[in-house]
Amino acid sequence: MFLAFGILAAAYEPEVIAIGPYHRDKDNLKMMEDHKLRYLHLLLQRKNDNIEKYVSAIGPLEPQARKCYAENINLSPADFIEMLVLDGCFVIELVRKSNLPHLREKNDPIFHMDWIMNSLQRDLMLFENQNSVLCSIQSRSWSSHEIKHLVDLIRRDWLSSFEYREKGWRFINCAAWLKEANVKFARYDNVTLFNIRFENGTIFLAPLTVEDRTDSLFRNLIAYEQYFQDTKFSLVTDYVKFLDCLIDSSRDVQILCRCGVIDNWLGDDEAVANMFNKLSDSVTGPGSSFVYAEIFDSINEHCNKRRNRWMAKLRRNYLNSPWLLFPLLLLLYWFYSQ
Incomplete structure (x- = not known):
């Protein structure tokens, strides 16, 4: 077999x-x-x-x-x-x-x-x-x-609601990084699992329940898409790639759980992160017909705005450490008290 x-x-x-x-x-x-x-x-x-x-x-x-x-x-x-x-x-x-x-x-x-x-x-x-x-x-x-x-x-x-468009694109960063760049996440109800949209700085994703059989379900659907390469794009494979981009670690899973996008029945955020990372290892990178190419472009464009780049750098370099945050606050206090 x-x-x-x-x-x-x-x-x-x-x-x-x-x-x-x-x-x-x-x-x-x-x-x-x-x-x-x-x-x-x-x-x-x-x-x-x-x-x-x-x-x-x-x-x-x-x-x-x-x-x-x-x-x-x-x-x-x-x-x-x-x-x-x-x-x-x-x-x-x-x-x-x-x-x-x-x-x-x-x-x-x-x-x-x-x-x-x-x-x-x-x-x-x-x-x-x-x-x-x-x-x-x-x-x-x-x-x-x-x-x-x-x-x-x-x-x-599932495919009937998607349009085929071929264009270049770049990967997006993980959920924790995107959050630092002023990107928000929200639950997208009453749509199929694969419907994702990006609007006004917010990524809307349909809720996904992750339980013991989720890995098997995705692996079999991915295997089917890879075996029968006679379709314009691979919807399930691209969806898993999207989530793999968002999820690098348990911190990313926590962010998606808090906003209702992921319902973690495994109980362990690290287990969810490992599942998607290993799923992604079993597939090749998406081609030019990537389903979510336009969404990736919009997210990257949002993150590359000067204000959002500055906020991401500020949060990574200063706001995550109280020892660096304290002198920054003193500097701001001194600046505005003049």
């Missing part, structure tokens, strides 16, 4: 469910196979359908679906189609029940135990845990043939 090696392999391994061929025979994932069958039976009962209808619909897609996987899949056509139908119907039923709570069965363990649902949400976003024909249904403004799988569908939804 593409990502099965290295000390971070666990970030790409499912916890409770196998979708697609790569993890389907692992013992620790067998429990969910019974739930897949249960959800399939519930779907067939609700629609008053039989399984042959779904097998007939997926059958013609089998050769193309098989080609979507990087490795040779050692399954017969019949077994491969069965896997696609079973996995696809499970995901559809899971999404349906998640969005419509009144349709859930009274004693459905998937919704009665939070840890199962949390693990399912994580596993369904893994790069190598996808159903290659799940998105063959008609979808919004894109051709169904353009969408590769569930992760691709979600990513395209």
